Amino acid sequence: MSTFVLLAVTGLGLAALYFLVASGLSLIFGLMGVLNFAHGAFLTIGAYGTWWAAENLPGAGDGGWSFVYAVVFGVAVGTLVAALVELLLIRPLYERHIEQVLVTVGLSLALVALVRAIWGSDPRPFPRPAWTQRTTSLLGAQVPNDRFLLVATAVLVLVAVLVFLRTTRVGLVIRAGVENRSMVTALGIDVRKAFTLVFAVGGAFAALAGALGGVYLGSISPGQGTSLLIFAFIVVVIGGMSSITGTAAAAVLVGLVQQFANYYAASGVGDLSVVLLLAVVLLARPGGLTARVA
Amino acid sequence: MSGATAAGRGDVLLRMSDVHVRLSGSHILQGVDLAVRQGGVTALLGRNGAGKTTTVKAALGLVPSTGLVELTGADGRVHRLSGRRTHEVVRLGVGYAPEDREVFGGLTVAENLALAERRGSAHHHDRVFELFPELRTRGRQLAGTLSGGQQQMVAIARLLLNDNRLLLVDEPTKGLAPLLVAEVAEVLARAAEEVTILLVEQNLTVVRRLATDAVVVDQGRVAWSGSAPDLLADADRTRELLGVAPSGGHAA
Numbered sequence: 080m081s082t083f084v085l086l087a088v089t090g091l092g093l094a095a096l097y098f099l100v101a102s103g104l105s106l107i108f109g110l111m112g113v114l115n116f117a118h119g120a121f122l123t124i125g126a127y128g129t130w131w132a133a134e135n136l137p138g139a140g141d142g143g144w145s146f147v148y149a150v151v152f153g154v155a156v157g158t159l160v161a162a163l164v165e166l167l168l169i170r171p172l173y174e175r176h177i178e179q180v181l182v183t184v185g186l187s188l189a190l191v192a193l194v195r196a197i198w199g200s201d202p203r204p205f206p207r208p209a210w211t212q213r214t215t216s217l218l219g220a221q222v223p224n225d226r227f228l229l230v231a232t233a234v235l236v237l238v239a240v241l242v243f244l245r246t247t248r249v250g251l252v253i254r255a256g257v258e259n260r261s262m263v264t265a266l267g268i269d270v271r272k273a274f275t276l277v278f279a280v281g282g283a284f285a286a287l288a289g290a291l292g293g294v295y296l297g298s299i300s301p302g303q304g305t306s307l308l309i310f311a312f313i314v315v316v317i318g319g320m321s322s323i324t325g326t327a328a329a330a331v332l333v334g335l336v337q338q339f340a341n342y343y344a345a346s347g348v349g350d351l352s353v354v355l356l357l358a359v360v361l362l363a364r365p366g367g368l369t370a371r372v373a
Numbered sequence: 374m375s376g377a378t379a380a381g382r383g384d385v386l387l388r389m390s391d392v393h394v395r396l397s398g399s400h401i402l403q404g405v406d407l408a409v410r411q412g413g414v415t416a417l418l419g420r421n422g423a424g425k426t427t428t429v430k431a432a433l434g435l436v437p438s439t440g441l442v443e444l445t446g447a448d449g450r451v452h453r454l455s456g457r458r459t460h461e462v463v464r465l466g467v468g469y470a471p472e473d474r475e476v477f478g479g480l481t482v483a484e485n486l487a488l489a490e491r492r493g494s495a496h497h498h499d500r501v502f503e504l505f506p507e508l509r510t511r512g513r514q515l516a517g518t519l520s521g522g523q524q525q526m527v528a529i530a531r532l533l534l535n536d537n538r539l540l541l542v543d544e545p546t547k548g549l550a551p552l553l554v555a556e557v558a559e560v561l562a563r564a565a566e567e568v569t570i571l572l573v574e575q576n577l578t579v580v581r582r583l584a585t586d587a588v589v590v591d592q593g594r595v596a597w598s599g600s601a602p603d604l605l606a607d608a609d610r611t612r613e614l615l616g617v618a619p620s621g622g623h624a625a
Contacts, residue, residue, distance in 0.1 A: 248487075248595040255477045255488050261435055262475045266531065267463035 084220035086338050092226035092295060094334025095233030097196060099288035100311035101318065102240060103281020109163030109257035109321025110270075112176050112275050113188050117164060117183040118285050118311070120190035121157045125169045125286020126205070126299040127194055128324060129153030133206035141206030149206065154286045160190075161282020173271070187305060195301040202300040205293035225294050232291060238328050243322065257321045310337075313353055317360045319367030328368055332356065386411040386569050387432065388537055392440035394431050394593075395423075401427045402438065403593035409539070411445070413585035414561070414570045415529060416601055420616055424593045425573045429541045433469055434459045434572075435473055447538065464493060466538035471544060472573070474528040482508055489531035501530040504560055505517025522553040529560055540564065543573045548586050558582050573608065577617065581605055589614045 100122060107115050117273060132139040132152035133309030134292050139149040172178045211228055214221040246252035252273050256263045263270045285304070291298045292307065310333060318329035360367065387409040402424050409415045409599040417425050431438040434457055442454040444465055463469065477485050486508070502509045505526045511519070516527055519588070525545060532540050540598050545561065546554040558579045561570065565583065569610045574580050581585070584601035597604070597614055605609060 251480070251484055251488055255480060257479050258479050259475055261459070262471065262477070263488070264459040265433060265435065265463060265469045265471070266489050267535075268461050268488075269458075269460045330574075 080218065081220035082342075084218045085222055086228045086342055087335065088217065088220070088230075090221045090335035090338035091230040091331065092334070094330040094332075094340060095229035096288050096292055096307065097311055097314045097334055098233045098327055098330035099236060099284045099291070099313040101145040101330055102236065102250050102309060102323055103277075103320060104311055105315045105321055105323065105326045106253070106257075106277045107281050108315065110253055110260070111169075111179075111274050112185065112260075113179045114312075115278075115281070116140065116180065116308070117184050117186040117190065118281065119306075119308030120187045120291070121161050121282040121285035122289040122304035122307060123194055123299075123301055124160055125153045125157035125190060125289030126158035126293045126303065127153070127198065127289075127301075128286065129290040129293060130203055130205055130299055142208050146206065146208050150290045151286070151289050151335065156216060157286020157289065158279050159282040161285075162275060164282075165278035169278070170274070171270065185306075191301050191305060200301055202298040205297055205299050207294045207297065211294055220224070225291075229291050229295060231238045232287065232328075233330075236287070239321070240323055249276065253277060310353065313357050317357055317367055319369045322367070322369045326371035377439070383484045384411050385409070385423040387445075388441075388570065389428070389432060390443075392428070392431050392438050392442065394427050394438045396434050398429075399557065400585055401593055402431060404440070405431075405590065405593070405595055407588045407595050407598060409569060409571050409606060413568050414572055414583045414601075415567050415586040415588060416580045416584035417571060417573045417588050418580065418615055419590040419596075421578045423590045425590055429543055429573060429591060431468075431573065432462075432464050432541065433467065441463065442525055443538065464491065466494075466536065466565055466607055467566075468532035468535065468537040468540045470528040470540070470542045472543040472547065474521075474524045476516040476524045477539065478515065481513050482516055482519070483512035485527050486530060486534060488546055489534050491535045494535040494537075496534055497533065497536075501533055503528060504533065504563075505530055522549050522556075525553070525557060529557070529564075530599055531620060540568055540570045540611050544575060545572075546574065554579065577611075577615075 100118060104115055104118050105114055129149045129152065132149040133141055133146065136149065136152060139145050140150060167180050168186070169179055172182065181314040207211045211225040212223065214223050236352065244254055251272065252263060252268055256270050256273055260270055289304065293301065314326060314333050318325035325360070332358065336356055337349035337353050375397065383604040389405050389407050392402055393400070405424070405428055405469045416429060419425050427436060430436045432442050434454065438455070440455065444454055444467065446452050446465065452465055475524065477488070480488065486501070498560060507523065508526060509529055515591045516524060519527065542561065545557050549557065562583055564570065572583060580601060587599065587601040588595055588605045589597040591614070
């Protein structure tokens with residue numbers, strides 16, 4: 080029982096990371112038709128930004144509010160980079176989807192290489208508050224606290240995104256734009272403003288995933304974002320390509336399947352079973368779990 | 374019925390000169406020249422695939438085109454629409470109801486209308502709900518679950534919600550039951566008292582009821598333009614240009 084609980088909560092923690100990365104990917108794809116391969120680089124930037132801030136910024140560090148300050152810095156850098164990428168590289172290629180995808184592929188390679196050139200390819204120990212390393216007893220299992228941090232953050236982000244999409248004018252424009260972008264412009268709305276916003280917010284969530292991933296793994300390395308991105312893409316596809324709630328459900332499914340298969344079968348089977356899960360979902364429901372945005 | 378009150382009635386509101394559209398290798402519009410006079414209903418006619426919908430989309434900038442498209446503003450200034458983005462064209466006071474209605478099925482009726490509220494325009498919800506009381510009572514219903522006729526009401530409501538100078542209405546009666554066709558025609562006739570309309574329509578009964586002018590496109594060019602009653606009075610010419618007799622009522 081205690082092993083089961085530990086695996087389940089760890090799976091949910093992993094799902095939280097997947098969700099943070101996949102939610103941005105799914106909104107960007109749904110609204111703009113761009114598969115953003117640079118999304119993993121935003122994660123890496125968030126992780127390194129947080130690490131750099133904790134080491135160098137006065138007032139930032141690895142405990143309490145000074146850690147929050149470091150994370151805010153990392154997320155801010157990730158957001159800024161994402162917004163600049165949209166404005167300077169994606170927007171000039173408006174409606175040219177293949178070129179846009181190629182740009183993001185190039186960026187994903189260049190940004191990771193840049194991080195590697197500056198800080199090297201060896202993993203760096205990541206600053207993390209001491210309480211995240213302690214455990215809490217849950218149904219007989221000793222669960223590390225960082226799992227709860229991951230899950231709580233993802234739930235908070237999910238609720239915030241849903242409230243934003245359902246109650247604000249920009250949220251309305253985004254939901255409508257995912258359904259039919261050209262009709263939104265035909266109503267006199269400049270949908271490109273929503274593009275920049277979605278890209279920036281998606282970058283912020285990925286950067287947040289980078290910081291939380293650092294807490295979870297204890298170290299960061301330049302290639303981390305790219306390897307997480309593959310699973311995030313699978314989550315997006317299973318979730319229905321452009322649906323936030325679908326993405327959340329798919330993230331939970333993928334995280335749990337991966338954890339349980341890795342433990343009960345053999346290490347590595349988890350990754351394989353995720354791909355199998357993808358195939359099964361696509362065969363049974365070609366559109367993914369859901370087709371609604373929010 | 375379709376008489377207009379606006380000053381400058383008869384002046385050209387929308388002019389398209391030598392407009393070409395090429396899409397994925399095919400030359401769809403091959404030099405369209407047309408003028409829409411202010412204050413009337415201009416019917417855009419032609420056989421299936423002649424380029425009617427593409428002409429409307431080219432005016433809006435929804436498809437890339439070459440040539441010149443101009444709109445006369447409220448102040449009499451002529452705005453060049455070519456090269457502008459669609460949302461900028463629309464903000465000059467151009468409303469668009471596309472062929473397949475294109476309401477947002479995943480949004481509620483109320484959300485569809487809220488989205489259509491254009492910046493820089495008054496929003497006439499009272500006018501819309503007077504014409505279509507159903508849209509008020511069905512405000513919380515998802516637009517995707519509405520019938521075709523109800524979706525058309527949402528599409529027309531989006532046009533009438535804002536202050537427009539020109540409405541581009543693409544086949545509003547397509548696929549509707551005869552009673553609804555008459556209702557849509559009546560709503561457009563009332564709208565035409567205040568605003569100029571460019572109407573793509575296959576149903577010649579509706580054209581006869583509404584249109585003051587007619588433009589016939591064929592194979593990507595304007596084949597005929599002039600007075601709509603004159604065209605419909607000439608059965609031979611109507612048959613030659615459209616492939617149907619005007620007395621038949623339904624053209625589809």
